[in-house]
Amino acid sequence: MDTAATVKVLNFKDLGALGSAKKKESKSRIIIGEGVVTKDGLLEGLVLELFQRQLTSCVVITDSNVARLYSQEIVQHFSQIHKTSLIKLPPGEESKSIDSSVKILAQLAKLGFDKEGLLVLLGGGVIGDLGGFVASIYKRGVKYIQLPTTLLAQIDSSIGGKTGVDATWGKNQIGTIYQPIGVIIDPSFLKTLPEREFLNGIGEMVKYGVTSNARIFEELEGNSNFESLSELTHMIEPCVKIKAKIVSRDPNDSGLRSILNYGHTIGHSIEASSNYKASHGVSVLFGMLGEGWIAHELGLFQKDDFQRQELLIKRLLRKRNNNTQFRAILSLRHEMLAKFALSDKKNAAGKLRMSLPDRIGRMHINEDGTFKIPVSLDLFKSSFRYMKSIFSET
Ligand SMILES: NC(=O)c1ccc[n+]([C@@H]2O[C@H](COP(=O)([O-])OP(=O)(O)OC[C@H]3O[C@@H](n4cnc5c(N)ncnc54)[C@H](O)[C@@H]3O)[C@@H](O)[C@H]2O)c1
Ligand SMILES: [Zn+2]
Numbered sequence: 001m002d003t004a005a006t007v008k009v010l011n012f013k014d015l016g017a018l019g020s021a022k023k024k025e026s027k028s029r030i031i032i033g034e035g036v037v038t039k040d041g042l043l044e045g046l047v048l049e050l051f052q053r054q055l056t057s058c059v060v061i062t063d064s065n066v067a068r069l070y071s072q073e074i075v076q077h078f079s080q081i082h083k084t085s086l087i088k089l090p091p092g093e094e095s096k097s098i099d100s101s102v103k104i105l106a107q108l109a110k111l112g113f114d115k116e117g118l119l120v121l122l123g124g125g126v127i128g129d130l131g132g133f134v135a136s137i138y139k140r141g142v143k144y145i146q147l148p149t150t151l152l153a154q155i156d157s158s159i160g161g162k163t164g165v166d167a168t169w170g171k172n173q174i175g176t177i178y179q180p181i182g183v184i185i186d187p188s189f190l191k192t193l194p195e196r197e198f199l200n201g202i203g204e205m206v207k208y209g210v211t212s213n214a215r216i217f218e219e220l221e222g223n224s225n226f227e228s229l230s231e232l233t234h235m236i237e238p239c240v241k242i243k244a245k246i247v248s249r250d251p252n253d254s255g256l257r258s259i260l261n262y263g264h265t266i267g268h269s270i271e272a273s274s275n276y277k278a279s280h281g282v283s284v285l286f287g288m289l290g291e292g293w294i295a296h297e298l299g300l301f302q303k304d305d306f307q308r309q310e311l312l313i314k315r316l317l318r319k320r321n322n323n324t325q326f327r328a329i330l331s332l333r334h335e336m337l338a339k340f341a342l343s344d345k346k347n348a349a350g351k352l353r354m355s356l357p358d359r360i361g362r363m364h365i366n367e368d369g370t371f372k373i374p375v376s377l378d379l380f381k382s383s384f385r386y387m388k389s390i391f392s393e394t
Contacts, residue, residue: 008031008033008237009029009030009031010029010030010031010032010240010241010244011162012202014210015114024159024180027184028179028180028181028183028191028352029050029181029182029183030159030182030183030185030188030240031046031182031183031184031185032184032185032187032236032237032240033184033186034095034186034187034188034233035186035188036172036184037070037073037074037077037147037186037188037189038073038188039287043074043184044077044078044081046182046184047078047080047081047118047145047182047184048270048305050145050181050182051118051143051181053114053116054116055081055082055117055118056082056083056116056117056315057082057084057085057111057112057113057114057117057118058081058082058084058085058117058118058119058120059081059084059085059086059087059108059111059113059117059118059119059120060074060075060078060084060085060086060087060120060122061087061089061104061119061120061121061122061123061127061130061131061134062074062086062087062088062089062121062122062123062127063088063089063090063091063092063095063115063124063126064088064089064090064091065091066091066122066123066124066127066149066295067086069192070122070149070189071073071086071088071122074120074122074147078120078372080202085111086131087104087108089104089105089127089130091126092126092276093126093166093271093276093279093280094128094276095126095130095271096126096129096130096164096166097165097166098165098167098174100130100165100362101130101133101134101137101165103298104131104134105129105137105138105276108134108138113138113142113147113373114139114142114302114315115139115142116144117143118142118144118145119131119134119135119142119143119144119145120144120145120147121135121144121158121180122147122149123143123145123147123148123149123150123153124148124149124150124152124153124154124157124197125148125150125152125153125158125280126154126162127155128146128148128153128157128158128188129157129162129163129164129165129172129175129206130163130165131144131163132144132146132161132162132163132164132176132178132180133163133164133165133174133175133176133178135163135178135180136176137176137232138162138176140343141178143180143181144180144181145180145181145182145183145184146158146180146182146184147186148183148185148189149189149190149193150189150190150193150197150200150201151190151193151197151198151200151201151232151236152197152200152201152203152204152280152281153204154185154187154189154190154236154240155201155204155208155236155239155240155243156199156201156239156243158180158183158185158203158241159183159243159244160177160179160243160244160257161177161178161179161180161247161251161252162175162177162249162253163175163176163177163178164176166272167249168275169343170268170269170272170340170343171269171272171340172268173269175345177251177252177253179251185236185240187233187236190233198232198277199279199281199282199285199316199317200279200280200281200282201232201281202220202285202316203263203280203282203284203285204239204281204282204283204284205220205235206220206285206288206309206312206313206316207260207262207263207284207288208238208239208242208243209293209360209361210262210288210309210357210360210361211259211260211262211355211361211363212242212246212259212361212363213238213242213356213361214285214359214360214361214362215238215361216235216238216239216242217308217312217360219235220312221312230283235253243260244294244324246259246260253266255369255370256371258355258372259355259363259371259373261354261355262288262291262354262355262356262357262363263284263285263286263287263288263290263291263292264284264287265341265352265354266283266286266287266289266290266337266341266380266383266384267280267283267284267285267286267288268283268287268340268341269336269337269338269339269340270281270283270286270287270329270337272338273332273336273339273340274328274329274332277324277325277328278325278328278329279325282317282325282329283329285313285316285317286329286387288309288313289309289310289313289384289386289387289390290380290384290386290387291354291356291383292306292309292310292356292357293306293310293383293387294354294356294370294375294380294383295356295357295358295364296380297379297382297383298306298356298373298375298379299366300357300358300373301356301357301358301359302358302359305357305359305360308360309360310390314390317391326391330388330391332384334380334381334384334385337380337384338377338380338381341380351374352375352376352377352380353372353373353374353375354372354373354375355371355372355373356373387392
């Protein structure tokens with residue numbers, strides 16, 4: 001198929017075991033193309049190439065916001081390939097639950113969805129994580145593709161096969177690692193993305209900058225206002241490449257991949273203890289402030305770089321300050337945060353462990369080649385005091 005004009009296909013040899021565990025298929029494709037979804041025949045062709053055999057049916061899983069905007073068009077595309085149904089969930093983190101997954105499993109069974117069918121996950125990180133989880137357990141695993149529609153999902157959550165739902169005892173506590181057969185990223189979806197959702201994606205961009213690529217950080221430093229969308233879309237591809245490279249080196253999250261958890265120990269505990277009033281990306285921005293401070297206190301993160309990170313995040317958060325969300329975060333209690341942080345998956349034997357930077361673009365590596373650094377509960381609590389102090393100055 002001639003897709004060269006608008007579409008870029010990134011092949012990553014091994015993003016881990018795929019939907020079908022057959023060796024010859026252990027290749028995951030990430031396709032980036034502005035307007036893929038609107039060009040006649042392009043999406044259907046790409047999907048058939050990814051699927052590699054006859055499809056029996058498609059089920060598009062999405063949330064009601066995305067459905068309103070795109071489901072008609074997408075269902076129409078897939079109907080050209082085969083019988084297509086739509087499963088719609090309420091928007092928001094509350095849908096990322098074990099209850100929703102059970103409901104989806106029952107709906108799939110009712111539709112007679114089988115192993116030769118394809119799940120199409122159309123939406124942000126919530127739909128991607130939840131739908132990927134369902135794909136991994138329905139009849140012991142069915143094929144799925146990601147069609148990410150938020151900036152966060154396009155640069156991060158749709159890639160790497162981490163699936164899951166939240167539990168009462170913490171975020172992402174139930175889940176699997178299960179790769180999609182492909183990820184199709186169309187930046188034109190972002191035209192309808194509300195302003196506040198962009199900050200969530202930028203949170204993960206800052207993470208790539210600090211953990212892996214100083215140039216991305218510098219780009220953000222140069223312009224953290226992001227007034228127009230066109231200034232963002234050129235950042236999607238470099239971010240996707242970082243994520244895919246790291247995942248393909250460590251698909252099962254046993255080493256290197258933990259660097260991408262920077263900001264997430266604190267970030268996830270903020271999300272969970274705010275009862276998900278605080279969004280993921282904004283919580284991660286706060287989390288990087290706190291974890292960056294811890295890294296600096298431990299003598300790892302060099303002062304000038306620590307200050308650059310602080311300044312950038314302060315600028316981003318102040319510019320797009322959302323009062324309800326900020327109030328929810330700043331009114332949290334560190335005892336609550338500590339409780340959730342201790343259930344974080346990176347920890348072992350009740351001790352906190354974090355991946356921390358020593359320079360912008362470089363994470364600290366222990367002498368034995370590992371990335372996780374023990375952090376005392378006292379330091380963790382003090383980091384929250386530091387985060388609060390930053391915003392009481394405003
Ligand atoms: N699996 C991973 O590796 C990974 C990585 C990062 C984050 N995550 C997870 O991702 C989730 C957050 O994802 P998110 O920020 O995309 O949130 P989300 O999926 O809740 O989407 C945010 C909001 O934007 C709306 N929306 C989505 N696309 C739209 C569009 N094109 N136009 C208009 N509205 C649109 C949605 O309806 C929703 O209200 C969290 O649960 C987080 O844990 C997972
Ligand atoms: Zn994240």
